[in-house]
Amino acid sequence: MKVRLKQVNKSFQKGKNDSLNVLDNIDFNINEGEFVSLIGPSGCGKSTILKLIAGLDYPTSGEVLMNDKKIKGPGTDRVVVFQEGGLFPWMTVFENVTYGLLRKKMTKKEAEEKAMEGLKMVHLGNFIQSYPHELSGGMKQRVAIARALVMDPDVLLMDEPFAALDEQTRLVLHKELQSIWAETGKTILFITHNIREALTLSDRVLLMSTRPGAIKQEFTVQAARPRDPSDSNIVELERRVMHELEEEMEKVLKEEFGDDYTLAKSNIHDSDNSHMGSHI
Ligand code: ADP
Ligand code: MG
Numbered sequence: 001m002k003v004r005l006k007q008v009n010k011s012f013q014k015g016k017n018d019s020l021n022v023l024d025n026i027d028f029n030i031n032e033g034e035f036v037s038l039i040g041p042s043g044c045g046k047s048t049i050l051k052l053i054a055g056l057d058y059p060t061s062g063e064v065l066m067n068d069k070k071i072k073g074p075g076t077d078r079v080v081v082f083q084e085g086g087l088f089p090w091m092t093v094f095e096n097v098t099y100g101l102l103r104k105k106m107t108k109k110e111a112e113e114k115a116m117e118g119l120k121m122v123h124l125g126n127f128i129q130s131y132p133h134e135l136s137g138g139m140k141q142r143v144a145i146a147r148a149l150v151m152d153p154d155v156l157l158m159d160e161p162f163a164a165l166d167e168q169t170r171l172v173l174h175k176e177l178q179s180i181w182a183e184t185g186k187t188i189l190f191i192t193h194n195i196r197e198a199l200t201l202s203d204r205v206l207l208m209s210t211r212p213g214a215i216k217q218e219f220t221v222q223a224a225r226p227r228d229p230s231d232s233n234i235v236e237l238e239r240r241v242m243h244e245l246e247e248e249m250e251k252v253l254k255e256e257f258g259d260d261y262t263l264a265k266s267n268i269h270d271s272d273n274s275h276m277g278s279h280i
Contacts, residue, residue, distance in 0.1 A: 001154035008062035037198035040208030085144030138169035
């Protein structure tokens with residue numbers, strides 16, 4: 001399934017006579033089986049784009065299409081994974097993953113087999129009777145990924161799914177997501193504010209400008225897979241993306257701290273994980 005955003009604008013009503021322009025002429029494709037990331041300063045409209053594709057909201061103008069057909073609402077062909085996995089705390093891991101399948105008019109046996117398959121794919125076969133509160137953050141996100149995968153969507157929409165995890169866990173999940181993607185051939189839109197994460201996982205990275213969000217630049221990642229974050233191709237791209245992002249960040253910081261604010265550039269280049277805190 002191919003996703004296409006065609007000259008999409010989105011504004012939200014703000015009070016009676018005012019509106020907030022959030023997306024400005026967003027126009028891009030995600031090809032079938034492609035892994036695309038969106039990065040950009042916080043508040044630039046990344047989650048809004050994801051919601052438009054999920055069918056949870058509608059553009060003010062322009063079109064959001066799946067295989068050339070206008071998206072009219074949520075559908076089983078698209079599943080979202082959020083930062084906080086959104087598991088039901090009163091259900092076991094197994095029940096969480098089986099839940100959506102049972103609503104699909106599947107027999108209990110089929111649903112359970114599929115759920116088990118999904119949980120094995122994320123290496124949680126031994127935790128099926130655990131409750132979410134008994135799991136680490138990384139395990140919870142694995143359950144969320146399994147729950148999304150078993151629905152067999154065409155497109156997986158991931159909104160900063162690893163943002164709350166520690167660096168080590170995140171690296172492991174990058175490896176797992178890469179092999180899941182290779183195995184299933186899903187089309188993935190991945191939102192993150194971690195540049196290296198975007199470059200490690202994606203075929204293409206779309207960099208957004210500050211609000212109203214526009215696609216500022218597109219980067220194609222050519223490094224071989226499975227990706228090694230220290231690949232020279234990725235390191236070089238990281239420098240370029242960072243450079244572009246600095247301009248956008250400076251705009252955000254000026255809004256927060258006033259016009260005389262300038263970014264101490266050396267600090268950012270020295271940061272070892274390209275994680276820029278709350279500003280991007
Ligand atoms: P990001 O995910 O890039 O951080 P969002 O897409 O969540 O940004 O939000 C972009 C802007 O739109 C923010 O200023 C946010 O406050 C605003 N916004 C998002 N959803 C709504 C809504 N339903 N109503 C009003 N404003 C919204
Ligand atoms: Mg967001």
